[in-house]
Amino acid sequence: xxxxxxxxxxxxxxxxxxxxxxxxxxxxxxxxxxxxxxxxxxxxxxxxxxxxxxxxxxxxxxxxxxxxxxxxxxxxxxxxxxxxxxxxxxxxxxxxxxxxxxxxxxxxxxxxxxxxxxxxxxxxxxxxxxxxxxxxxxxxxxxxxxxxxxxxxxxxxxxxxxxxxxxxxxxxxxxxxxxxxxxxxxxxxxxxxxxxxxxxxxxxxxxxxxxxxxxxxxxxxxxxxxxxxxxxxxxxxxxxxxxxxxxxxxxxxxxxxxxxxxxxxxxxxxxxxxxxxxxxxxxxxxxxxxxxxxxxxxxxxxxxxxxxxxxxxxxxxxxxxxxxxxxxxxxxxxxxxxxxxxxxxxxxxxxxxxxxxxxxxxxxxxxxxxxxxxxxxxxxxxxxxxxxxxxxxxxxxxxxxxxxxxxxxxxxxxxxxxxxxxxxxxxxxxxxxxxxxxxxxxxxxxxxxxxxxxxxxxxxxxxxxxxxxxxxxxxxxxxx
Numbered sequence: 001x002x003x004x005x006x007x008x009x010x011x012x013x014x015x016x017x018x019x020x021x022x023x024x025x026x027x028x029x030x031x032x033x034x035x036x037x038x039x040x041x042x043x044x045x046x047x048x049x050x051x052x053x054x055x056x057x058x059x060x061x062x063x064x065x066x067x068x069x070x071x072x073x074x075x076x077x078x079x080x081x082x083x084x085x086x087x088x089x090x091x092x093x094x095x096x097x098x099x100x101x102x103x104x105x106x107x108x109x110x111x112x113x114x115x116x117x118x119x120x121x122x123x124x125x126x127x128x129x130x131x132x133x134x135x136x137x138x139x140x141x142x143x144x145x146x147x148x149x150x151x152x153x154x155x156x157x158x159x160x161x162x163x164x165x166x167x168x169x170x171x172x173x174x175x176x177x178x179x180x181x182x183x184x185x186x187x188x189x190x191x192x193x194x195x196x197x198x199x200x201x202x203x204x205x206x207x208x209x210x211x212x213x214x215x216x217x218x219x220x221x222x223x224x225x226x227x228x229x230x231x232x233x234x235x236x237x238x239x240x241x242x243x244x245x246x247x248x249x250x251x252x253x254x255x256x257x258x259x260x261x262x263x264x265x266x267x268x269x270x271x272x273x274x275x276x277x278x279x280x281x282x283x284x285x286x287x288x289x290x291x292x293x294x295x296x297x298x299x300x301x302x303x304x305x306x307x308x309x310x311x312x313x314x315x316x317x318x319x320x321x322x323x324x325x326x327x328x329x330x331x332x333x334x335x336x337x338x339x340x341x342x343x344x345x346x347x348x349x350x351x352x353x354x355x356x357x358x359x360x361x362x363x364x365x366x367x368x369x370x371x372x373x374x375x376x377x378x379x380x381x382x383x384x385x386x387x388x389x390x391x392x393x394x395x396x397x398x399x400x401x402x403x404x405x406x407x408x409x410x411x412x413x414x415x416x417x418x419x420x421x422x423x424x425x426x427x428x429x430x431x432x433x434x435x436x437x438x439x440x441x442x443x444x445x446x447x448x449x450x451x452x453x454x455x456x457x458x459x460x461x462x463x464x465x466x467x468x469x470x471x472x473x474x475x476x477x478x479x480x
Contacts, residue, residue: 006075041072173199228465262396382411
C-alpha cells in the first residue's frame with residue numbers, strides 16, 4: 001500500500017530528522033520540526049471540523065506557515081485550496097462560495113470557520129491515521145473570463161503518484177530548491193510539494209526580488225530554481241556587476257514556466273548559465289498534457305516549448321481539421337484515448353471535443369519533429385484589419401529594449417481597422433515613443449506595431465508572471 005503524503009513526509013523525518021526541510025528569511029525548519037508542527041496543526045484543524053476530503057482554504061503569505069498548513073491538511077486526508085493572501089474580500093468570498101471549505105486559514109470570511117495567520121496550536125504532536133485525500137490540491141484560476149474557478153486535481157494524495165513528477169523536474173532528495181513564486185499559484189505549489197515529497201530542502205522567498213534570488217542561490221547553494229519569464233527578465237536587467245557579485249555555479253536546473261519566454265531572453269540565459277541548465281515546462285494547471293524542453297534542444301528548435309512527456313497534443317485549424325506543420329491553430333490536449341482528465345472544474349466547464357480532447361485556448365503550431373510552439377492565447381489575440389496579431393510577440397520585442405522593465409499589449413477599438421495594439425510600458429528611464437517604435441520596427445511587421453504607448457510606474461505582471469489583460473483593457477475602453 002502506498003504512503004499518503006503525510007505518512008511519506010513522516011518517514012523522511014524518521015530517516016533524517018535534522019535535515020532542513022524548509023527555509024524562509026533565515027528561519028530553518030528541520031524535517032522533525034516540520035513533522036511535529038504539522039501534526040499539531042492537523043489535530044487543531046480536526047477540532048475545527050476538518051475531515052476526510054474536505055476543502056481547506058489557505059490564504060497565507062509565502063513562507064513556512066503556508067507549507068505547514070498545507071501538510072497539516074494532507075495529514076487529515078483533506079484537500080488544500082490555496083488562494084492569495086492579498087485577494088480583495090469580494091473575490092475571496094466568491095472562491096469560498098465555490099469551495100465551501102470546512103476551514104479558512106489566514107483570514108476571516110463571514111459565515112465560515114477560520115483561523116488567523118500565525119495560529120499556534122496547543123494540541124498533541126502524535127501522528128494521525130487518515131486515508132489519503134481523493135484530490136490532492138484545488139488551486140484557483142481567474143482564466144480569460146475573470147470569474148474564479150477551482151481546478152481540482154483528481155489524483156489522490158499518495159506519494160507514489162506525485163514523486164515521479166520531481167524526477168521529471170530534475171529535483172532529487174539531495175536538492176536545495178529555490179521557490180521564487182507565490183505558493184498560491186499552481187507552478188510554485190506543485191514544484192514545492194514535489195520537492196518536499198522527494199526529500200529536497202525548499203527555500204521559499206516571501207516575495208520575489210531579483211538580487212535577493214541570486215543572493216539565496218549563492219548562500220544556500222541552490223541547485224534548482226523555479227522561474228517565470230518576468231523573473232528572468234528582472235534578473236537579466238540587473239547591472240552586470242550586481243549579477244556577477246553572486247555565484248550561480250551550484251545551479252543544475254532553472255525550470256521556467258507559466259508564460260511564453262521571449263527568444264532573446266532565453267538565449268541570454270543560455271549564454272549565461274549554459275544550455276543544459278535552462279529548462280522549460282508547458283502545461284496548464286489542468287495538466288491534460290505536459291511538454292518539457294532543455295536549452296540544448298531549444299537551440300535546435302528555437303521558440304519551442306518541447307514535445308509531450310505526458311499526454312497527447314494536436315493542433316487544429318478553424319475548420320476543426322489537423323493544422324499543417326507550421327500553421328497556427330488551437331492547441332488541444334488529452335492524457336490519452338479513453339483516459340479521463342486528471343482534474344475537474346468547480347465554477348467552469350471544460351472546452352472539449354470528441355475523443356477526450358480539451359483546449360485551454362492557447363494557440364500554436366507543430367514542426368515536423370513534433371515540437372510545439374506557442375503564439376498566444378485566443379482570447380488575447382488582436383484582430384487588426386483582418387490580420388491576427390499576438391500580444392506576446394509584441395511584448396517580447398518591447399521587453400528587449402534595455403530601458404523596458406515590463407510591458408503589456410492590449411487591443412483597443414479603431415474605427416478603420418477594428419482594433420489596434422496599445423502598449424503599456426514600465427520604463428527604467430524615459431524613452432520617447434519614436435525610439436520605441438524604431439526599436440520595434442526592426443523586429444515586427446508594420447501592422448503589428450503599437451499605435452499608442454502608455455507609461456505606467458508599476459510592474460505590469462505579478463510575481464507569478466501573470467497579467468490581468470482583460471481588466472487593463474476594460475479600464476481603457478470608452479464608456480458604453
